[in-house]
Amino acid sequence: NAGVTQTPKFQVLKTGQSMTLQCAQDMNHNSMYWYRQDPGMGLRLIYYSASEGTTDKGEVPNGYNVSRLNKREFSLRLESAAPSQTSVYFCASSGLWGNLANQPQHFGDGTRLSIL
Amino acid sequence: QKEVEQNSGPLSVPEGAIASLNCTYSDRGSQSFFWYRQYSGKSPELIMSIYSNGDKEDGRFTAQLNKASQYVSLLIRDSQPSDSATYLCAVYNFNKFYFGSGTKLNVKP
Numbered sequence: 705n706a707g708v709t710q711t712p713k714f715q716v717l718k719t720g721q722s723m724t725l726q727c728a729q730d731m732n733h734n735s736m737y738w739y740r741q742d743p744g745m746g747l748r749l750i751y752y753s754a755s756e757g758t759t760d761k762g763e764v765p766n767g768y769n770v771s772r773l774n775k776r777e778f779s780l781r782l783e784s785a786a787p788s789q790t791s792v793y794f795c796a797s798s799g800l801w802g803n804l805a806n807q808p809q810h811f812g813d814g815t816r817l818s819i820l
Numbered sequence: 821q822k823e824v825e826q827n828s829g830p831l832s833v834p835e836g837a838i839a840s841l842n843c844t845y846s847d848r849g850s851q852s853f854f855w856y857r858q859y860s861g862k863s864p865e866l867i868m869s870i871y872s873n874g875d876k877e878d879g880r881f882t883a884q885l886n887k888a889s890q891y892v893s894l895l896i897r898d899s900q901p902s903d904s905a906t907y908l909c910a911v912y913n914f915n916k917f918y919f920g921s922g923t924k925l926n927v928k929p
Contacts, residue, residue, distance in 0.1 A: 746921035754915045806912045811863040
């Protein structure tokens, strides 16, 4: 029972390089999310996908793009990495119970990204 | 004003005591409420979910929700050093989860 799997776990990039963070869930969840977490800042939403085929911006989308490849997979792309994007990135997924409540999010182990 | 507010702490309690963590939220339409625990260098893990007013107990943990006052709390009874972590309050509203910045709890042996 893998839950939410993120790859890679660690990455060091040079300014201007591009990369894609991968996320896959095996819980048949409709919704998937990408967050970044910086010291003292809590979790900040970058993008989310409420269902397969849809994506929406969160609180801090600039410099990122996403793709909801299918129901299981949701990737995050940095087109031209900047030092300000050094952070820990978490992918999460959640299901839905009717219209009034939501199942809690399940998180991946995170990707620790450093941009020099 | 942030969607979800938490006292950043640190909150220090002695082993065996009750730790009380609080959270307020701004949107009255919020539907679901969660507490996560995050150890340093790890991902958040779910502690409690609560969806209706009142108390919900699970082992040493009790979540309390008061929608009229727009606050959620988490009580940890018989606190253990292993409970030392950052506790994140999360609120769900219309496709998004809003997180507080977390309260750091230190349980001293």
